[in-house]
Amino acid sequence: MTVRSKARTALAELREDLAGDVFAPGDPGYDDARTVSDAVPDRRPAVIARCADAADVVRAVRFARELDLRVAVRGGGHGVAGPARVDGALEVDLRRMRAVTVDPAAEAVRVEGGATTGDLDRAALPHGLATTGARSSATGVGGFVLGGGTGWLDRVFGLAADNLLGVELVTADAERVHANADENPELFWALHGGGGNFGIATALTLELHELPEFSVALLLCLPGTGPDLVRAFREIIRTGPDEVGGAVLYLTGPPAEFPLLCGALLTYVGGESGLRGLAGPLLALPHEAEVVGALPYTDVQCLFDAPSGLRNHWSAECLTGLPDELVDVFHARADRMPVPACSRFVLFPHGGAVTAGPRPYPVPYRDAAWTVHACACWADPADDGPNRAWVRDACAGVRPWSTGAVPLDLIGDEGPERVRAGLGAGNLLRLEKIKRRWDPDNVFRFNHNIRPV
Template identity: 40%
Template structure:
């Protein structure tokens, strides 16, 4: 008998029946026809078998599920969009709270506020907010969940103009480990709000997020430009030089990748190393060409696809490259400059890429994100100009271990002082978590954890352990 079956059997049918009857949503068990679909997550590197899945329809379901997990001693996983790279949104033998049915988004255009439920994705948010010409910094892939993205910080195409998603979080509704339903804002439980702005899912189930929105779109100047792979070092150096003068309205990234077989790329480069600079100018459209031009002249151009496009199109541009069902492992590192040593390390990692779907992203930060005081939120690192995200992927199990090893060595090549970003970290241990936050921030997070989750019920995350 499997662990999952044993755990479910030990609960008893009467106990499970009582739980199911108390839910407005659905209780899914391993014997149900929908179980395999319900237990699967975006990252196929994690194939786990929870004992129970509560597909919540509202806050009352979440409260009941939290109380049940606590009383029965079940490991608890919380799933928003389900994109967790380390697989925190599922568990073997425990209980999963699936928020995917709680995905409504409400816009207050007069106050420029966005209220999104905990199961909403950025596609849900952008569809509603852009009807009013509003946006907040969202995920680079539109199927990313609002919850995990925001709780870890939230780096996207508006990060230099408006800061992280977490910087724009002005309120939240939270179910805590003892089953309480709390609202947090600058006036109510403010220390909890501070912890939610970068401290991850350590403090409860966030059932609703309220953001300060901004006027963006509906059309922006955005896209990508491709350069030959053998010019990676030149492009990286040039990117670093021109990035220092970039206005806040411009957020860009370099993608060291393999050319896909797409019609806008010459056939002779298909399947070969290539470098893409991609990003978005969110200022006046008339200024977009001039603002992005320095980044579109870094080396001989293979294809230039920058131009006016809908904001929602830019938000979904990378979606086809990150489908559900691939094996994913990320490593991240903040760093200060694209100096010669860093450029050499990145170019070498690009040359050693293990397959055609693994790649390196270098995202330019600073701007509004860098001007937020270090203690204003729980987000750990604001004084570095760039972040590296090493994306190791494999369509099948064969080759995945080699991709992971490549990612680990590529991330380590930037040196031991390159702090990690919790959203882009494919594994967890205490050292990685501590290194993701300044010491004073970490100790403050521990104090919040002691207050709201002293038994560490919410430990499937980049875990802040109570003391």
């Protein structure tokens, strides 16, 4: 009785103190607040604190520690590994904290922890500036950057984490700290790939770069053209400048006449004439549709936005190269994609500024030539088995060419060995010691978790 009374009193005080909103089971709006983009988990947090600012985050963490509640953090996006096991926990919801402040003179931007890639791009591009964002405008900036962050611009501007200038953090002790190259440098190192293990990132400061021109070539082909399309794309990447990037993919969709298509998206940091000179081998192949020309970068980000409310399952593998045998395996695994669905089987290149980026950070896939990303999205729960099995089979098929590393942003909960693969075995002990310094009780553990040593 005393415990329940204490909890009721603490909850009433949290409602009073928070500038944002508080939802508990039975409250109007609770079910909407707990809904996530992935329809698979049915999450029922004990309390949802939808914070309006960093002071709210401090109050929420103090509330959780006072009642010995587990803490899950919800940023602005839809990461497949997000707060997946939060029944009975406090969920700190950052989605009201979406302010993006650009400093054109310093070529830097401050992004609050609930902002999405779309929020970031829309704020920066009017100044002719950009930084590496995710391949979907709906992805949360915080989780993406702290997990490493590979996107359309990384061959030119480096990984998202390479552009991280500073982080404002609320720790497990409900303290506000800053981390940058001069202040808490060891923590700052860990935030370049170590994810949300060390605190709640209420804001990040990122370096921006000039992006005066951007153009794309987008082609859609019938599946039989797929192997030739992949090989042509591979050669463009191999011989082209760092300014060229993109992805080649198979995708499923609702049209009955085209349940499976192969596509290529060639991106170019430059004008249309330079792009056409590079895209010739792709355009020469048989295709059903094409778009070629200058395009706002924000429009490209939206191309890979998946419909909300679908069930989904993701995984990925980093690859040593893309030999012809692997191209054939990629095509064969794509041919098994379950339909109808809204799934994608993607190959995107690394190299350029990714490979040349800072070596000390805990990002173990810099030397990978390509990454394959299997992303199944479907509506009917009866299709769970075939779609999950396809993702497993697709990744198993390319594993003979795996580097052993993996981008943690692109996988779900696949066990501790995969976390090690995403952080780098040589980095893990150092990360565990930093975790012990900042979160010895492992309060922030609903993620790709690093346990305190």
